[in-house]
Amino acid sequence: MSSQIDHLLDETRQFPPSEEFVARSVSSPALYESAAADREAFWATQSRELLEWHKPFTQVLDWSTPPFAKWFGDGELNVAYNCLDRHVEAGNGDRVALHWEGEPGDSRSITYAELTEEVKRVANVLEGLGIGHGDRVAIYLPMIPEAVASMLAVARVGAIHSVVFGGFSADSLRSRIDDAGAKLVITADGGYRKGRVSALKPAVDQALADRGDGEQQTVEHVLVVKRGENEVEWEEGRDLWWHEVVPAASPEHTAEAFPAENPLFILYTSGTTGKPKGILHTSGGYLTQAAYSHKYVFDLHPETDVYWCTADIGWITGHSYVAYGPLANGATQVIYEGTPDAPHPGRWWEIIEKYKVSIFYTAPTAIRSFMKIGRSVPAKFDLSSLRLLGSVGEPINPEAWIWYRDVIGAGKTPIVDTWWQTETGAIMVSALPGVTATKPGSAQVPLPGISIDVVDESGSEVGNGNGGLLVVTEPWPSMLRGIWGDPERFTETYWEKFEKQGYYFAGDGARLDQDGDLWLLGRVDDVMNVSGHRLSTAEIESSLVAHEATAEAAVVGAADETTGQAVVAFVIIKESYLSAHDPAGLAQQLRLWVGEQIGAIARPRDVYIVGELPKTRSGKIMRRLLRDVAEGREVGDTTTLADTAVMSIISAQVK
Numbered sequence: 001m002s003s004q005i006d007h008l009l010d011e012t013r014q015f016p017p018s019e020e021f022v023a024r025s026v027s028s029p030a031l032y033e034s035a036a037a038d039r040e041a042f043w044a045t046q047s048r049e050l051l052e053w054h055k056p057f058t059q060v061l062d063w064s065t066p067p068f069a070k071w072f073g074d075g076e077l078n079v080a081y082n083c084l085d086r087h088v089e090a091g092n093g094d095r096v097a098l099h100w101e102g103e104p105g106d107s108r109s110i111t112y113a114e115l116t117e118e119v120k121r122v123a124n125v126l127e128g129l130g131i132g133h134g135d136r137v138a139i140y141l142p143m144i145p146e147a148v149a150s151m152l153a154v155a156r157v158g159a160i161h162s163v164v165f166g167g168f169s170a171d172s173l174r175s176r177i178d179d180a181g182a183k184l185v186i187t188a189d190g191g192y193r194k195g196r197v198s199a200l201k202p203a204v205d206q207a208l209a210d211r212g213d214g215e216q217q218t219v220e221h222v223l224v225v226k227r228g229e230n231e232v233e234w235e236e237g238r239d240l241w242w243h244e245v246v247p248a249a250s251p252e253h254t255a256e257a258f259p260a261e262n263p264l265f266i267l268y269t270s271g272t273t274g275k276p277k278g279i280l281h282t283s284g285g286y287l288t289q290a291a292y293s294h295k296y297v298f299d300l301h302p303e304t305d306v307y308w309c310t311a312d313i314g315w316i317t318g319h320s321y322v323a324y325g326p327l328a329n330g331a332t333q334v335i336y337e338g339t340p341d342a343p344h345p346g347r348w349w350e351i352i353e354k355y356k357v358s359i360f361y362t363a364p365t366a367i368r369s370f371m372k373i374g375r376s377v378p379a380k381f382d383l384s385s386l387r388l389l390g391s392v393g394e395p396i397n398p399e400a401w402i403w404y405r406d407v408i409g410a411g412k413t414p415i416v417d418t419w420w421q422t423e424t425g426a427i428m429v430s431a432l433p434g435v436t437a438t439k440p441g442s443a444q445v446p447l448p449g450i451s452i453d454v455v456d457e458s459g460s461e462v463g464n465g466n467g468g469l470l471v472v473t474e475p476w477p478s479m480l481r482g483i484w485g486d487p488e489r490f491t492e493t494y495w496e497k498f499e500k501q502g503y504y505f506a507g508d509g510a511r512l513d514q515d516g517d518l519w520l521l522g523r524v525d526d527v528m529n530v531s532g533h534r535l536s537t538a539e540i541e542s543s544l545v546a547h548e549a550t551a552e553a554a555v556v557g558a559a560d561e562t563t564g565q566a567v568v569a570f571v572i573i574k575e576s577y578l579s580a581h582d583p584a585g586l587a588q589q590l591r592l593w594v595g596e597q598i599g600a601i602a603r604p605r606d607v608y609i610v611g612e613l614p615k616t617r618s619g620k621i622m623r624r625l626l627r628d629v630a631e632g633r634e635v636g637d638t639t640t641l642a643d644t645a646v647m648s649i650i651s652a653q654v655k
């Protein structure tokens with residue numbers, strides 16, 4: 001089977017950066033030139049400029065035993081020192097590191113000096129509990145400052161954190177604690193979500209309870225932040241209150257240097273298929289690329305910018321672009337505990353107004369949900385502080401891109417669409433906002449120092465104008481170093497497919513347009529085959545969303561007697577349309593619309609109008625479940641859904 005993915009939609013709009021933006025831009029075309037001249041020397045320079053090494057490295061990349069890379073292998077550094085102490089030592093201790101906004105409206109602003117002191121105290125507590133080099137610590141917290149402080153304190157003592165998203169169940173937490181063999185869990189009584197306290201400590205208790213024979217309990221202590229004011233059960237000797245032990249600990253703590261390849265964290269990717277993988281990241285290379293990409297992609301001016309990435313620390317975006325990148329760069333950032341719509345649908349825009357956020361980074365799923373409610377909500381707030389917008393997590397269709405720019409960015413902010421993965425650790429593909437003319441819907445070009453290609457099944461370049469499989473052709477500093485406890489799965493999943501070429505296989509379909517800009521077409525497993533044409537989910541969804549009635553869409557390929565597979569679409573209609581139109585008429589209109597926009601081959605066989613789409617907790621659509629519905633099967637495993645009830649609602653609506 002050919003891996004060529006047919007390309008059917010064309011986007012020709014381009015937005016070059018304004019003169020004012022270029023004049024103050026942190027990046028310049030020279031970055032591309034120096035990276036192209038000598039890639040390893042380029043990364044060495046970036047690392048030396050952006051980080052402080054306790055022991056400078058002399059080696060850059062060791063790729064003698066692929067796919068196991070070492071970056072800056074003989075250097076030593078302390079990650080937390082780089083994110084905290086050195087900013088204080090440089091005289092920036094009074095700069096705000098975190099503007100924290102709680103969901104109920106309580107808030108705290110914490111300076112670099114204060115955060116440094118807090119992390120030192122926590123580091124002393126950890127060491128007092130016997131946590132040191134190489135130990136694993138599970139972090140199961142809401143988005144509160146203690147979450148960031150915990151990650152940094154674990155890093156400071158050379159231990160390894162495994163952050164588990166607070167929305168995950170006791171079972172998911174348990175399997176992650178067990179897989180990593182965590183000695184300590186840091187949690188809270190609860191946190192605020194959608195206007196009420198959502199408890200966390202009971203899930204920890206449950207995850208640690210009822211060990212069967214031979215099931216070893218590795219956890220010795222549970223450190224609990226008081227946030228939710230909900231009642232909790234207490235196990236004397238095991239459980240400790242943060243507010244009792246942290247303030248009592250010494251504020252003095254000297255950061256020890258650890259080798260560049262010291263493991264920093266494990267992060268489990270649930271993904272849309274398969275058993276979670278513990279993706280392992282290490283220190284020096286990871287921090288280099290997190291800081292580098294944060295600085296240049298977001299055009300960071302740390303003295304004046306207020307940066308806000310809406311991701312939870314439970315995801316890689318919250319690691320690289322809340323905890324590590326921004327703090328390594330001495331940025332001032334906002335973190336927010338709750339959901340976008342609590343207590344009112346303008347909550348995010350209110351926060352942007354309050355803190356005068358200048359750089360804003362979020363996901364297409366959020367943007368589309370705001371499109372669904374309409375522009376009148378953001379219009380009530382002053383968003384004029386914004387000067388740069390970012391997107392991550394899924395393809396952002398041109399329609400949403402333009403809405404984002406017009407409605408949130410006042411028609412003037414550059415938008416950076418950033419492609420990367422938990423596995424890549426940091427941004428790999430993105431426009432540089434002061435250099436690149438941006439193109440709605442395209443992630444565009446690899447960052448300086450990164451080598452990307454689109455290839456066919458045999459690993460040959462497809463060339464401009466063609467689609468295929470996205471690969472990374474050269475090792476990069478923040479690449480995953482393995483899957484925790486499973487080196488074979490690491491090799492098999494990412495490196496075997498293009499072993500001959502030594503390419504990393506990302507699992508995404510992609511296309512290069514005539515200008516050489518990259519378009520992401522969705523996960524390779526989701527590609528449809530209609531009458532022998534490989535069609536991308538992303539393009540048809542993009543076309544559906546371009547219709548004025550549509551808020552969100554997901555398409556899947558369902559078995560079809562005549563065409564092999566047929567396109568089946570699940571569509572959410574904007575509130576304003578739903579009341580005024582009859583659903584059967586709308587569905588028919590949308591079928592014809594896709595036919596006109598893309599071509600008859602892409603016209604959905606069925607369009608189902610639904611109220612919700614099945615999503616993982618990080619907002620990715622689980623198309624495999626929609627395929628079950630489309631093919632009339634019993635719906636498969638729904639445990640990784642954010643809302644497990646959604647599938648029965650959809651099935652009922654489809655019937």
Ligand code: WT7
Pocket residue numbers: 269316317391392393394395396417418419420421422423443506507508520522523618
């Ligand atoms: C997968 C990785 C990277 C942080 C958040 C997700 C998809 C990610 C984009 C983008 C199109 C994107 C890919 C990728 N993806 N960013 N800008 N355009 N698709 O991390 O959960 O590891 O997911 O998300 O399919 O492989 P993740």
